[in-house]
Amino acid sequence: MTTTEFVVKYDGPALEYHEIDVEVFAPAMMSLARSLGRTQQVLTPGADPVKLRVKATNQGSFAVTLLAEVPTLAERLVDLVTSKGAEAALNAAGLYAIVTGAWKVLKRLGGRSITDERAVGEQVTWTLSDGEEITIDAVTARVLNDLQFRQATEQFTAPLEAPGISEVSVTSSSEGSNSVVITADETRAFQTPPSTTIDAPSEIVNEFMLQPLGVEFDWRQWRVTDGGSKFSVTMADEDFRHRVDEDGLRIGANDLFKVRMRIVQEPKADGTLRIKRTVEKVLQQYPGGTQGRMDLP
CATH class of the missing domain: 2.40.50.140 (Nucleic acid-binding proteins)
Structure with a gap:
């Protein structure tokens, strides 16, 4: 079994006493678990599901340390897959990197819609509603095109809609540079777009x-x-x-x-x-x- 440890921290004046409403926090953590799980299933269908566990943490604005665990059986599947994304999704650190990488792309999109998609090799180029083009890796594009991943991600950022919560950060304990901060002003970028996988009823x-x-x-x-x-x-x-x-x-x-x-x-x-x-x-x-x-x- 591979594991990776990361810290989720919500910040803002409402969290001055290091407390958060469980009705706000619990659904967000469940949505984070679904984001990880959905990413794994998109890239490695049938793999034993990733588990997300809570670990005791030190005092902070409101921070919780989480452990993502990918079962050993899934690790063995690495010999059977050829996709770079699938290989990464079979270990906890790789799965964490894919999810946070997808969030960074959403921040860059800033809520702009995608009007065109062109794939070349392991790269995908998106044309945005304002004409800008961005190129990302095909693995990230596959994850972001998954409706269930987008829904879970939106629900993870839902606490930012609550008064007094200004940002949430996710930082890997083993890879300090691999972190992402989402502010309340960026929640529009994380809203689920209309489904593009079903063209018509x-x-x-x-x-x-x-x-x-x-x-x-x-x-x-x-x-x-x-x-x-x-x-x-x-x-x-x-x-x-x-x-x-x-x-x-x-x-x-x-x-x-x-x-x-x-x-x-x-x-x-x-x-x-x-x-x-x-x-x-x-x-x-x-x-x-x-x-x-x-x-x-």
Whole structure:
């Protein structure tokens, strides 16, 4: 097992008595662990996960010494990989250097968006929104293009949004020159950009059999089941609504409907998926028996 020791220090007038709210500090440390872990998984998928441990420290503004540990099994994988970045990610010091190096690039970007990317060998050149070009190593680019790494990094800097906390520094105990300081004025640079890995929502249109369970909020929102799960759909078929309102079409609680439904999956800001279902056309109604009509608003 390889280990590397580094100090995370938050500074500012709110920390004069060397105390910090656990609700602010704990999520930041968990996000730091996720940043390390995500970097490792991007560069060495399947490796035993890095562990981040807290070590007792001396008095400071509010400082904590952390130990990053990369399991021995992961170290053995170095013989199986050829990527320089993957080799670095298999040891704790290399993993620390990759993460802090990525943070330094974010500081340099300063919140500017990337409009173009060109890769040549182990170098990547980014064109920024103001026309400036910067060249970084391909390993750092891979890490910064990972949405989960960016989200974890943003959450690590979240304490800087709290009143009285002006900066956070991360310094390696074994490599004193390999440190990074992030100030409260730089938090914009660490915000997660809109996802560039998904160009457009995933969308399908197909025919389905649905059974209505009820109507939510207004007539357009229906609660249904497909026989396996229950979910809400938007009823966009105005002709069907007209047949119900004007022609007296009856809808029984156990009726089945063959519909053409559009399903759209799109990413949310937190990286999870949102699913939208819309019934575009009711193709056929199959009465379920002699049950009463389902009330509609």
